[in-house]
Amino acid sequence: MDNDFFGSHNDGYKLSSRLLTYQVTSKIFLTILTVLLGLEMKAQGPPIFTDTPIMLGVQGRGVRTFGNIISKENAKAYKQVLVVPYNITRKWQVGTIVPYLSISPEGTSSSSGFGDLKVFTKYQLYQKDGKGTTLRGLVKLTETFPTGNSSKMPTLGSDAYQTTLSLVNGYVTTKYGIYGEVGYNIAGNNLPDNLIYNIAIGYPLLPQKYPPNQLNVFLELNGNYVFDDVGNNLFLSPGIQYIAGRKLLFESGIQIPLTDASPTNQQTNYIVRIGTRILIF
Amino acid sequence: MKKLLILLFIGLGTMTMNAQTDTSPLEGKITIEVDGLACPFCAYGLEKNLKEIDGVESIGINIDEGSVLLVIAKGKQISENTVLEKIKEAGFTPGTIKKESDE
Numbered sequence: 001m002d003n004d005f006f007g008s009h010n011d012g013y014k015l016s017s018r019l020l021t022y023q024v025t026s027k028i029f030l031t032i033l034t035v036l037l038g039l040e041m042k043a044q045g046p047p048i049f050t051d052t053p054i055m056l057g058v059q060g061r062g063v064r065t066f067g068n069i070i071s072k073e074n075a076k077a078y079k080q081v082l083v084v085p086y087n088i089t090r091k092w093q094v095g096t097i098v099p100y101l102s103i104s105p106e107g108t109s110s111s112s113g114f115g116d117l118k119v120f121t122k123y124q125l126y127q128k129d130g131k132g133t134t135l136r137g138l139v140k141l142t143e144t145f146p147t148g149n150s151s152k153m154p155t156l157g158s159d160a161y162q163t164t165l166s167l168v169n170g171y172v173t174t175k176y177g178i179y180g181e182v183g184y185n186i187a188g189n190n191l192p193d194n195l196i197y198n199i200a201i202g203y204p205l206l207p208q209k210y211p212p213n214q215l216n217v218f219l220e221l222n223g224n225y226v227f228d229d230v231g232n233n234l235f236l237s238p239g240i241q242y243i244a245g246r247k248l249l250f251e252s253g254i255q256i257p258l259t260d261a262s263p264t265n266q267q268t269n270y271i272v273r274i275g276t277r278i279l280i281f
Numbered sequence: 282m283k284k285l286l287i288l289l290f291i292g293l294g295t296m297t298m299n300a301q302t303d304t305s306p307l308e309g310k311i312t313i314e315v316d317g318l319a320c321p322f323c324a325y326g327l328e329k330n331l332k333e334i335d336g337v338e339s340i341g342i343n344i345d346e347g348s349v350l351l352v353i354a355k356g357k358q359i360s361e362n363t364v365l366e367k368i369k370e371a372g373f374t375p376g377t378i379k380k381e382s383d384e
Contacts, residue, residue: 045322056323056372090372129317129374131347172319174345210328210342212321246325279325 045214047200048239048253048273049222051181053136053170055122058249058277060087066251066275073265075105075154079115086281091124097142103154115148116157122168132174140166140183160189166196177202185224192228197221202241214243222255231261235271247279306358307380311351314376315368318347327371334359334367 046052046059058064063084070077078101085095096119102112120142128135142164148157166183183196200220206213218241223234239253255271262268318324324342331340331349336357341350349368353359361378368375 045320054320054323054372057320057325058322060372061326090370127317127372127374131314131316131376132319132345134317134319174319174347177319208321208344210321210324210344212324214321243322246328249322 045202045212045216045241045243045249045251046277047179047198047202047220048218048241048251048275049220049235049237049255050179050198050200051140051166051168052179053124053138053168054134054172055085055087055090055093055124055138058247058279060085060093061281062247062277062279064275064277066273069272069274071269071271072262073267073269075103075266077101077103085122093122095120095122099148101148101156103156105154108153111149111152111154111156113149113156116162117145117147119143119145133172135169135171137167137169140164140168142166146189158187158189158191160187160191162187162191164196174208192226192230194227195225197223197225211246212243213245214241216241216243218253220253226261232259233261234258239273249277251275251277305361307351307361307364307378308353308358310381311353311364312379313349313351313364313368314378315347315349316374316376318342318344318349318373320344323372327368327373330367330371331364334363 046054052059063082065080065082068077068079068081070079080100082098083095085093087093096117098117099115100113101115102110104110120140122138122140124136124138126135126137144158144160144162144164146157146159146161149155150157150159162185164183164185166181168179168181170179171177179198179200181196181198185194185196187193198220200218202216202218205215205217208214218237218239220237220239221234222237223232225232234257235255236258237253237255239251241249241251243249252272252274255268255273257268257270260267315327318327321344324344327349328340328342331337331351336353336359337351338354339352343350351364364378365375
């Protein structure tokens with residue numbers, strides 16, 4: 001529940017064309033997944049939309065920022081996000097997420113300003129390393145504070161304290177890598193809770209070496225099921241990432257909706273993400 | 282035969298103890314197997330930690346082999362335990378250490 005302005009209640013389902021889109025994109029996803037798993041895959045960088053259990057490199061000693069260009073049927077929006085993680089120990093991380101939003105609905109005035117601030121903590125539950133492989137899992141607790149202005153439309157915040165508990169897992173080898181995340185969001189303030197689920201795989205286009213010079217492609221499925229009969233939101237998210245040396249990473253991806261529980265005329269057309277991660281510590 | 286078996290057990294026991302307590306100083310070139318080294322983007326911390334060891338001249342990380350080559354400056358020695366601790370601190374699992382003379 002990023003922003004209540006975009007709507008959270010489902011009036012009904014749109015049509016056979018959306019069902020057809022879902023079926024076609026599902027087949028494309030399965031085909032690409034099968035091809036990728038059949039190839040000799042090498043390790044890659046962190047996924048673009050899914051979290052990673054590996055709290056190393058830019059994931060533990062750097063900052064991340066990205067911009068989301070959001071196209072809805074009834075609005076355009078831009079969201080710039082700054083993520084600052086900090087490793088207290090090698091197994092325990094804390095961090096903060098600061099969003100800045102600009103929303104331009106069709107036919108009414110626009111709003112811009114800071115959205116809801118999030119703080120999170122991650123703790124690694126297990127780590128099983130082998131030669132060129134690592135299996136890691138962590139638990140993540142995220143608290144959202146209603147710092148975004150919700151007193152005027154369009155709202156920049158949810159006006160609710162929200163708590164999300166997630167499990168993030170990943171298995172990365174020099175031949176393939178797969179990441180998964182599942183979380184439960186307690187939304188508060190009479191908003192419906194939701195179940196968050198993400199899966200990601202990646203494939204490098206350049207030979208891997210250190211210092212890194214990597215070009216990686218990703219394919220992700222990002223979903224959240226909103227309770228109280230609202231429905232399911234699911235995005236197919238292809239992306240590309242360039243790791244330029246030890247300390248710099250550029251990435252971009254697009255989220256295409258497969259199912260959208262938003263009311264008719266408020267549905268998402270696409271979300272484009274462009275971002276960077278910089279290692280500073 | 283009994284004496285031979287006793288000698289064999291003593292010999293094996295001594296070898297095992299030596300393997301567990303071999304913390305002889307390292308010098309020259311050494312190669313360390315590092316488990317969990319599966320992604321180049323996460324190896325920076327490993328490089329940074331190993332560079333902090335006094336006496337380490339250069340570091341080479343081989344992702345494909347899952348190993349790190351340490352070149353120790355001439356006339357310097359570093360402790361095996363220090364190397365192992367630095368690898369663990371970086372979030373990886375240290376494996377076998379091979380000294381240049383072992384190869």
